[in-house]
Amino acid sequence: MRLSQVSFRYRRRDAFVIEGADAELAPGNVIELTGVNGAGKSTLLRLLAGLSRPTRGTITGRPAVVGFAPDRFPTAQPFTVAAYLRHVSRMRGGARWEPWAERLLMEHLLETPLSELSKGSGHKVGLAQALMADPGLLIMDEPFAGLDAETRAALPEIAAEVAGRGGIVVVSDHQGGLRALPGLRHLAVADGRLYEPQAPPSTGNELVTVAVTLPGDELPGFLARVREEGYRAREIEESTR
Numbered sequence: 001m002r003l004s005q006v007s008f009r010y011r012r013r014d015a016f017v018i019e020g021a022d023a024e025l026a027p028g029n030v031i032e033l034t035g036v037n038g039a040g041k042s043t044l045l046r047l048l049a050g051l052s053r054p055t056r057g058t059i060t061g062r063p064a065v066v067g068f069a070p071d072r073f074p075t076a077q078p079f080t081v082a083a084y085l086r087h088v089s090r091m092r093g094g095a096r097w098e099p100w101a102e103r104l105l106m107e108h109l110l111e112t113p114l115s116e117l118s119k120g121s122g123h124k125v126g127l128a129q130a131l132m133a134d135p136g137l138l139i140m141d142e143p144f145a146g147l148d149a150e151t152r153a154a155l156p157e158i159a160a161e162v163a164g165r166g167g168i169v170v171v172s173d174h175q176g177g178l179r180a181l182p183g184l185r186h187l188a189v190a191d192g193r194l195y196e197p198q199a200p201p202s203t204g205n206e207l208v209t210v211a212v213t214l215p216g217d218e219l220p221g222f223l224a225r226v227r228e229e230g231y232r233a234r235e236i237e238e239s240t241r
């Protein structure tokens with residue numbers, strides 16, 4: 001799956017939230033997406049899932065079955081958990097949801113109305129509906145937030161299984177919940193740019209920090225270039241210059 005020069009803004013006069021994103025996501029990749037609050041992680045995940053369309057650029061090669069677990073599952077729906085999962089299963093061609101209810105430790109919730117679920121329990125429903133159809137692209141937005149420890153512990157294994165079947169897994173995560181996975185790939189969003197952080201170049205020397213002054217409109221391009229070369233770079237607030 002490939003992103004080519006993907007840019008996105010919510011409204012015509014708004015600033016771009018994502019600008020010129022290029023990336024190649026390969027079958028078997030598990031990708032951790034990081035960025036500060038409001039950087040555009042959820043926006044990018046929705047673009048990847050096909051729930052929003054790029055304002056500019058293209059996304060090609062998206063796997064046919066996409067599972068999307070949102071950061072907040074919409075619980076304002078008039079169903080019990082079981083009725084909701086049965087409904088999604090029918091839409092997914094009879095996909096089996098029961099094993100996921102067991103694996104995500106939510107069997108005790110099945111007769112609970114969605115509207116009465118806690119955030120963490122709602123989150124499990126979001127995960128179960130995303131996982132039940134064996135997605136070729138699994139996207140999870142902050143899946144570790146609000147989950148109990150046992151369910152959190154199951155997620156790396158689940159991500160590895162989806163990737164092991166040739167799926168692509170993309171997860172936004174503040175908490176480093178997937179860090180133990182071998183081969184975990186990292187992408188980051190900052191200042192609207194998507195980049196793949198590299199380890200800083202090793203010179204055997206102490207790291208030093210330098211200040212560079214340049215015209216404001218050159219900043220995004222400058223930051224993107226130096227990050228591509230593997231350096232850590234960020235804008236500094238006026239007051240600390």
Ligand SMILES: Nc1ncnc2c1ncn2[C@@H]1O[C@H](COP(=O)(O)OP(=O)(O)OP(=O)(O)O)[C@@H](O)[C@H]1O
Nearest residue numbers: 010011017035036037038039040041042043044071
């Ligand atoms: N529906 C929307 N309409 C207009 N602007 C939006 C909308 N959703 C998000 N934004 C803006 O887009 C930017 C990126 O938001 P987004 O939710 O993608 O960031 P995020 O990195 O996921 O943040 P967080 O970690 O806080 O969830 C923010 O400035 C946000 O205010």
